[in-house]
Amino acid sequence: MKVMVVGSGGREYAIGLALKKDKNVEEIFFAPGNGATLELGENVEISDFEELAKFAGQRGIDLTVVGPEAPLVEGIVDIFRKYGLKIFGPTQKAALLEGSKIYMKNFLKKYNIPTARYIETSIMEEAAAFIDELTPPIVVKADGLCAGKGVIIAQSKEEAKEAAASMLSGEAFGPAGERVIVEEYLDGYELSIFAVCDGKNYKILPAAQDHKRLLDGDKGPNTGGMGAYAPTPLIDEELYKKIEERIIAPTIEGMAQEGVPYEGVLFAGLMIVGGEPYVLEYNVRFGDPECEVLMPLLKTPASELFYKAATKQLDSLDIEFYDKYAVGVVMASENYPYGKSKPSEIIIDEIVHKELAERAHICFAGVSLIEGKLYATGGRVLVCVGIGDSIKEARDYAYMLTGQVHFAGKKFRTDIAYQALQVNES
Template sequence: MRILVIGKGGREHTIIWALKKSSRVERIYCAPGNAGISELAENVPIKENEFDKIAQFALDYAIDLVVVGPEDPLAAGIVDYLEERNIPVFGPRGNAAIIEGSKVFTKELLQKYKIPTAAYESFESYEPALAYVRKQGAPIVIKADGLAAGKGVIVAQTLAEAEKALQDIMVDKVFGEQGSQVVIEEFLQGQEMSILSFVDGNVVRPMVPSQDHKQIFDEDKGPNTGGMGTYSPLPHIPQSVIDEAIETIIKPTAEAMVKEGRSFRGVLFAGLMITENGPKTIEFNARFGDPETQVVLSLLETDLLDIFLATINGRLQDMDIQWSGDTAVCVVLASGGYPGSYPKGVPIYGLDEVQDSVVFHAGTTHKDGQVVTDGGRVLGVTARGASIMEARAKAYADVERIRFEGMQYRADIALKALR
């Protein structure tokens, strides 16, 4: 089969890496791809939002399946666009991708169907939102309604931080129209957990759980990022808690979307908090997470192409999906200055010295024959082992072999599991 993957990050690199294992895959293209992806697939100079060019390429090159990685084209309806042209595509339609595209929609859905989540209010105007925050106090969570590249959520520890977040989002429009509404939530305490699931309507097939590290610095300090590292599975979280999250949150949400006429088909990503009162929903995403995909797909033993095809053809319920008993750890290497402004075009050294990890490229490109940085999160160094300690040791040993000016990373990925 000939496959076209849409995207250019670590998630897409990992999806392609996993698809390459399938004996049924003849050739993979990626639009637009990155330097690491070019070693496994043919990069195509088409942007994720150029639907017409993507469709024409799929038709011209007899593509058998399009796999959509990022949230922006999903929310904009790329799946509907391709399906209308009889191009097979993996991912949710636009009316289902709204579960990530609008936090207000998601909170109202969860409230309507009594699915556990944080208490909240939503606002379209700055002054009422500010008054609510001052009444509630801190810590408190401020969320831009729309897509904001993983940076539209501010966990404000002080009232001053909350007020600044509202000013940034609603007045200064740092996220543009994506911040025309905000959701203000109670602050939940506990362990975070991510569960990605293959979903086709009412059929839910959960993947192994993982835990992301959102803040830029060790010990969960500093501003949120798109994710600085992750690991899977989670030996310190009881299986009973994981099962409870699946039965009380993920499955009911998939069923609620069907009832709302928004049947979800693709990967549903549940961001959860394990509180004293059980699992609660932080957010839903409509696609594979990044960097969760790097560890989760590293542990997948079933052919990923078979799962994709079963999902879009209504056969997911017949799939027996198998996972390795190993552990995987991913450490993200980021550009200096991230998640603020950062340079691009910085040469990367040591990639050929890596020994025990797979390095998934997130923000890289080629310049004068050299792999250089091209984003905030640059690489995801991912290793497998029989235990968290073994996988961590392998990943961090290979992190030490990679060098670029300004490189920063967290040194505490997966330590929560060991504590």
């Protein structure tokens, strides 16, 4: 099988790594890929979706897997299907679950799926009136895609009003903020739940937890994610059942009723409050860095999972996972998430520790190949992933690997999976 992965980050590298180990896969393409995906397959510098679909047809690519949200929201799946190509991901209409937070919240309301109380508006006076009804902290969200940065958790009513005004004026996020959602703050802990769907059937993957804040102790600004681990002990069978019955199943059924069957990955960002799950947001693709810790746990061949989802055959698949834990630690560049950093050569020490070599690996993200050398050129540069029989063991391997990686200005959190370790200790 020939497979193409659309995207250039750590998520796409992790998918490529899983496909590389897959006996069904003979050739992998990345569009556009990064400086390190060249080790796994061929990079394709075609950004136009029509041209990319023609390339896939000419090269006999059997399946395309879409990593990021932007191509999905822009309709890449619809274009590939027009050419009779198999592609894993939701259609443009289905991708509105992430492309428009207002569409998503109204969908949740219509199908009685638990979520925070909210208002959606383009009028500042309406936003301000609702803010006055709430007790801080207060959540303000831009409607459109903002690369994971369109959510403000305001600590006062004044800050919430300033955030709403900044979005509605176009100053904060341009057209993405022309309409906003103001919602009550849910106080609990977050979980990332992923369901692979084929429009009717779905398979729920082990629950993961992401660490959004830049600094230890969940301090500092929100980022695209500074680390993740899976599976998490913060969930039990009872909670899995509530999530499936109240959230995943009604979403898949609701989308079908809307005439927009959901295919691809449904990523539910949940808040668990007093043992009850609430939807914070939907994303229409794997999370990053959650994908980097889920892929190594997948025992079922990745190509089989993606292909059966893309061809409406998920009901014939028994999905299996290794009885292990994975922890991923993001190593970011000096100025992340505030601005760009100078390119810096990446030096990786030779790994002489046999177990570390077997139990840990790197997923490369913001890297470029310059004159045969790998440079850190992005915000989140790479993810060090450790695999273990316990979360602590997996975390130890991940952090041992961070000690082998060097580039100027590197930074990372030192407390990834701290909540899980606290649960295990108690």
